[in-house]
Amino acid sequence: MKKEVHPEYWDRDARKLIQRENYAGQALSWMYSSPIGKLFLYGYFATRLHSWVYRQYKRSPLTKNQALQDIEKYQIDLNEFDIEESDIGSYRDFFLRKFNQGARPFNDDKDTFSAFAEGFYLGYKNTHEDIRFPVKGGYLSAEQILENDEISKRFMGGPVLVCRLSPIDYHWFHFPFDGQLTDAYHRKGKVHAVNLVALRHKQDIFCTNERQVNLLYSEDFGHLAYVEVGAMGVGRIHQTFNAPSFQRGQEKGYFDFGASTIIVFGEKGRWEPSADIIEHTANERETKVKLGQAVAHRSRN
Template sequence: MTAKQRAFVWLQRVLPTLWLSQLAHLVTRSQRPWLKRRLITRFMTHFGISLEEARLRDADAYVSFNHFFTRALLANARPLDTAADALVSPVDGTVSEAGPIEEGRLIQAKGIRYSAADLLGVDTVGLGTFLGGEFATLYLSPSDYHRIHMPMDGRLVAMHFEPGRLFSVNPTTVAGIPGVFNRNERLALLFDTAVGPLALVLVGAIFVGSIETRWTGVVTPPHGQRAWKKTMETPLPVSKGEEIGRFNMGSTVILLSGAGAVEWIDSLVAGTSVRMGQRVGTLGGLQ
C-alpha cells in the first residue's frame, strides 16, 4: 500500500463520516434546479455516464441528483438469464472476492478474513445453514446502476439491521481496514429458496445517503440507530430479477448461500465486472 493510500485510510478513521453522509443525503435530494443540474452534469462528465439505457434520457427530467443516481433503466437494458439453474447477479458491479465460506469466515482481501455471523447479525446456530456455502462480494462504483434485484426465486423470511461506521468500501479501504464490512452499517436480507438459505447483505458506506428496500422503505438515515431484527410472519415471495432495493450512492452487496447450493462460474474472480441479470453461478440440483 502506497503512502497516499495509507493516508486515505487514516483520514477515514478520523473524519466524521456519519455527519458527512447525512450532509450528502440532504444535498443529493435538493430539488433546486441550479444545484441538481450542476451535480448531475459534473457527475456525468467525470464518470463518462450516458443516459441511453435510462428510462429518462433528459438530465433535466430528474428532480434531484439522487433521482438521477438511482435512475431506472429501460426494460431490455439488463437481459435476465431465465434458466432454472441460473443464479444471476443482483447488481451491476465488480467482484471484490468470491469463494467458499470456510470456518464461518469470508475473505475481505488478501490476508484479511471476517466473521460471516457478525456480518449477518446471527449467532453460531443461525450461521449453521451457511457453513460450507459460498459467498460473492460485489462492489458498486459511483458510475454503476444502483438498484438491487433478486438473484433467484425465493421468499423473504427475515431482515437484520446492524448499525456501524460508514467507511468507504472501495478497494483501497477494503485492503486497509480489517473487518470493514462488519464495521459499517448494513442490512441483511435472508431468503428461503429451493436450494436452501440465501442472504443478500447491503453494506452502507461513506456518502451513502441511505439504504432502502421495497419492504422497509428508507432504512438509513438516521445513521447510528439501534440494531433491529424482523422475522416475517408470512414469508414474502420474490421472483428472480425483481427489484428489491437500492443504494442512494455507491456501496457493496455480499451474497451468501448454503452448502451445495451454488457453484460460481469460472470467470467469477476478483476484478471481474458483472451486470444485473447475467449468470454468475449454477444452482445445485436445478436444471
C-alpha cells in the same frame, strides 16, 4: 501524491482487463492512512451526520453539473435509463436512475443465479483464512457479518458472492431467482467507505458497517443470507419490496447515497459462483458484471 488506481478488473462484456482511476481514491487514502486524515474520518466522515449532510447536498441543484460531468467522464449511456439529460436537476436525480424496460434482461435458466446488482463481483466457493482480497477471510465470514451464531452455522463452508458498487453505478438491487423472504434484521454500525482503498487500510469494514440482513429461500438454491452493507455517504438503505414471495429480477430496494456493497452467503454444496468470477477473484481481480447476467449456478454434485 501517487495517483490511486483500481487494481485491474475483468470486464465480462468487453472481455478484457481494464484499469481505471479510483473514485475519490486520493482523499480516501489520506483519510485512512494519515493521522490527521483519521481525525477527520472518525470525527466526521464515517458518521451518520456526514451521510445526512452529504445526502442533502446531492439533492441540491448545485450538484447538477457534477452529474453531467460524471456522465461524460465515465461515458454513461443515458439511452439505457429512464432519464434524459434535461431531467437531471441534481446529482441525486442521476444517482437514482433506473434501467429502461428490457435494457437488462435477467437470465431465466433455473440452474443459474442472476446478478442482483450491476457492479464489481468477487466470488468464493467458501471463505477461509487464506483469503486476502479484498479483505482477510475472517472478515468475510458469515459469523462476523451476520452476527448471529444460529443463523451463520447454516452457511459454514458455503459459497459467497460480493458485489461492490461505486458512486456512479446503478444503485437499485434485485432478487436473483424466485423464492421467499423468510426473515430480516438490522445490525447497526459505522459508515466507512467500501472503496478498495479503504478496505486495504481497514479490513473489518464489511463486518462493522451498518448491515441489513435478509434471509431468503429458493427451491433451486436453498437458504441464503442477502446482506446490504451501508457505506460512507449512504444515509439510508431503502427496501421497496414488502411481500413474502418474490420473482427473479424483481426490484428489492436501493441505496441512498454513495458507494455500497451486497454480500450473499449460501449453504455448502447448493451452488457456486461462476467460473470467470472465481478465476479472477483468485487473481485478486473483480469482475464487472451487468445486472441480470449469470453469476452462479447450482452445484452439479
